[in-house]
Amino acid sequence: MSSVLTIKDLTEEEFTLPGNAACPGCAAALSLRIALKVLGPKTIMIVPASCISVIQGYYPKTPCRVPVLNVAFASTAAAGSGAVAALELKGKSGVKVLCWAGDGGTADIGLQALSGAAERNENMIYVCYDNEAYMNTGTQRSGATPRAAFTTTTVTGKLERKKSVPEIMIAHRIPYVATACAAFPLDFASKLKRAESMPVRGLKYIHLLSPCPPGWRFPAEKTVEVGKLAVMTGMWILYEWYDGGYNLTGPSKALLEKSRRRPLKDYLSIQGRFGHLKEEDLESLQRDVDEHWEEFSKKLGIRA
Amino acid sequence: MTGNHAVAYGVRDASAEVVAAYPITPQTQIVEKLAEFVEKGEMRGRYIRVESEHSAMAACIAAEACGARSFTATSSHGLLYMSEMIFWAGLGSFPVTMAVVTRTLAPPWSIWNEHTDILSQRDAGWVIMMCESAQEAYDTAIQAFRIAEDERLVQPVMYGLDAFSVSHTAEEVDLLEKKDVEGYLPPLEPSRLRVYMDPENPGTFGNLVGPDRMMEIRHSIKEAFDRARVVIKDAVRDYEKISGRRQVGLIEEYRCSDAEVVMITTGASSGDAKDAADYLRDEGVRAGLVRLRVIRPLPREEISDAVKGAKVVAVVDRDYSFGYGGILAGELEGYIGKKMCRFVAGLGGRDLTPEDFKGIAMKALEMGEKGDVSKEIWWGLKG
Numbered sequence A: 001m002s003s004v005l006t007i008k009d010l011t012e013e014e015f016t017l018p019g020n021a022a023c024p025g026c027a028a029a030l031s032l033r034i035a036l037k038v039l040g041p042k043t044i045m046i047v048p049a050s051c052i053s054v055i056q057g058y059y060p061k062t063p064c065r066v067p068v069l070n071v072a073f074a075s076t077a078a079a080g081s082g083a084v085a086a087l088e089l090k091g092k093s094g095v096k097v098l099c100w101a102g103d104g105g106t107a108d109i110g111l112q113a114l115s116g117a118a119e120r121n122e123n124m125i126y127v128c129y130d131n132e133a134y135m136n137t138g139t140q141r142s143g144a145t146p147r148a149a150f151t152t153t154t155v156t157g158k159l160e161r162k163k164s165v166p167e168i169m170i171a172h173r174i175p176y177v178a179t180a181c182a183a184f185p186l187d188f189a190s191k192l193k194r195a196e197s198m199p200v201r202g203l204k205y206i207h208l209l210s211p212c213p214p215g216w217r218f219p220a221e222k223t224v225e226v227g228k229l230a231v232m233t234g235m236w237i238l239y240e241w242y243d244g245g246y247n248l249t250g251p252s253k254a255l256l257e258k259s260r261r262r263p264l265k266d267y268l269s270i271q272g273r274f275g276h277l278k279e280e281d282l283e284s285l286q287r288d289v290d291e292h293w294e295e296f297s298k299k300l301g302i303r304a
Numbered sequence B: 001m002t003g004n005h006a007v008a009y010g011v012r013d014a015s016a017e018v019v020a021a022y023p024i025t026p027q028t029q030i031v032e033k034l035a036e037f038v039e040k041g042e043m044r045g046r047y048i049r050v051e052s053e054h055s056a057m058a059a060c061i062a063a064e065a066c067g068a069r070s071f072t073a074t075s076s077h078g079l080l081y082m083s084e085m086i087f088w089a090g091l092g093s094f095p096v097t098m099a100v101v102t103r104t105l106a107p108p109w110s111i112w113n114e115h116t117d118i119l120s121q122r123d124a125g126w127v128i129m130m131c132e133s134a135q136e137a138y139d140t141a142i143q144a145f146r147i148a149e150d151e152r153l154v155q156p157v158m159y160g161l162d163a164f165s166v167s168h169t170a171e172e173v174d175l176l177e178k179k180d181v182e183g184y185l186p187p188l189e190p191s192r193l194r195v196y197m198d199p200e201n202p203g204t205f206g207n208l209v210g211p212d213r214m215m216e217i218r219h220s221i222k223e224a225f226d227r228a229r230v231v232i233k234d235a236v237r238d239y240e241k242i243s244g245r246r247q248v249g250l251i252e253e254y255r256c257s258d259a260e261v262v263m264i265t266t267g268a269s270s271g272d273a274k275d276a277a278d279y280l281r282d283e284g285v286r287a288g289l290v291r292l293r294v295i296r297p298l299p300r301e302e303i304s305d306a307v308k309g310a311k312v313v314a315v316v317d318r319d320y321s322f323g324y325g326g327i328l329a330g331e332l333e334g335y336i337g338k339k340m341c342r343f344v345a346g347l348g349g350r351d352l353t354p355e356d357f358k359g360i361a362m363k364a365l366e367m368g369e370k371g372d373v374s375k376e377i378w379w380g381l382k383g
């Protein structure tokens, strides 16, 4: 199933126009550009309050060349369900519904609506772009903020671990769940393509790690580097889940063995949000990563 | 049939296309019946069994944005849980319709009738109507779509049914012929929608608006509401033609023209107030009633016209705003041009009988004669 797209597979046509209001180095804006290239013009986008509501710029202008429905913070997946129902009823099942929400709008306030839509297995694609905090309101912690990260509401570092929405989605037994990272756009594009072209109806969920220069406190030109390190250190695992089984994708495939992974410190030390950490904190976080892999590796290789 | 089932039949006959709903007493029968219609193929629509009222309204909004006629129903806590999306529908001009079975808000828990829930949403950009009977609930369910989708308006419509006295009380209801409804309510043309998600003609709805443009957007909704009275009157007039039954427009005037005391009410207990007016007339007191069928747009002129011959007016609020008073009384004060007595009655489902309304009318007359109507009266309050 793992056909991987190459850059040639992506159309040169742009569906997000230059001049959007994203910060320089914004991985979320970059990924949206890729996503719409994969899904094409017959797509309706549903977006909640988030950085994306700002990235669209001011009415009456818009950088999006597909229809966009802005909805309230908690309501993305529910609005997506209404759109799916209406389009099917109107015989427009060729039009795709893409929900595009932040981690706050997905892991926290929108989780109930998402869980409802997943349980009903609504026929749509849901992408959570995860910049690991409420960025639109100035970097407050979310359920998806990793342990120890500084945010404006966890000034000494977050105490709790990151909530795994992909695992929550897998528990709903929807047809397709994947993680991705904005620094690996072709891996992300391939997963979207797969989600889009699956013959089986239902909710396809992709959780996309989106480095955020101002929120994570690194220079704008380092977005790709930070994203790559998230994966290469094993902090963020790229995988797919379908037919009851997991498989690793992209660089994560080679990282099962601990020695192949870069030290977590390489990822943490280039971000200001982890700048306050002491050596023992780094070790403790490294242990989290190692344990996570150990746990994760047990799930691999099982596919119904 | 009950008022709840009457709504469900009305929604079916209006060919609603997307129903998204969540159960709550005393509304649940509406959405149960609609689920049954859809499952049995008596309705072509889709039924989305959402996980909350917030999601119900979100789904209806997006369905409208994709061109589908949408409906939901709720009550009290469900209505308040939905409130963010209610404003979204109103301020975004999505012509959803919704039945609201009016019910007291907790705490303490109560499932009985009160109007504070529906009135709490009065600033949301919705037309708000109240039904007096199961028949009117059926008629309103159909008219609501016509009003909401009228190109002069294109705003959502909610209509209230009093808990139990309308929602669960069975009466005979005349249903319309499908073809008559089709003539009355043409399919929802996308060209009529303010917001339509069309990949052939993509647009962005709802992105950031600066202070330089927001007032104009709000003003366009205000202008739509300026046209709402005419839209409602036309919808009612045309409905009379297809149903052959007289319909109430913005207000119902009952024995008002020569009345010395006029009660102002809304919803189910208006029937008891009419009985009271009859009894009082038998006793030589010229009493009358104005029933508000429409609360938004508020028919102030119609009301002040209807009461112009009265010595005193008694507004009976089955709702309350703390630190303000009965909501309808507050809204009408200063417009009626009459001495106005303010009664708060029937909160939490406390029974209101014709005897109560007789008492209210007599009390109002007495206060009017004494020349002091300033005191707000909580009718039937136990010591």
Ligand SMILES: Cc1ncc(C[n+]2csc(CCOP(=O)(O)OP(=O)(O)O)c2C)c(N)n1
Binding pocket: A049, A050, A051, A052, A073, A074, A101, A102, A103, A104, A105, A106, A131, A132, A133, A134, A135, A136, A137, A142
């Ligand atoms: C009901 C509600 N509560 C709070 C807000 C304020 N708010 C807007 S965006 C946002 C944070 C969004 O965070 P996330 O979903 O992670 O997206 P990001 O801004 O990080 O891209 C918050 C708290 C809101 N719009 N609505």
Ligand code: SF4
Binding pocket: A021, A022, A023, A024, A025, A026, A027, A028, A029, A051, A055, A131, A135, A136, A211, A212, A213, A214, A215
């Ligand atoms: S705050 Fe972060 S996610 Fe938001 S626009 Fe800026 S870079 Fe993108």
Ligand SMILES: [Mg+2]
Binding pocket: A102, A103, A104, A129, A130, A131, A132, A133, A134, A135, A142
């Ligand atoms: Mg975020």
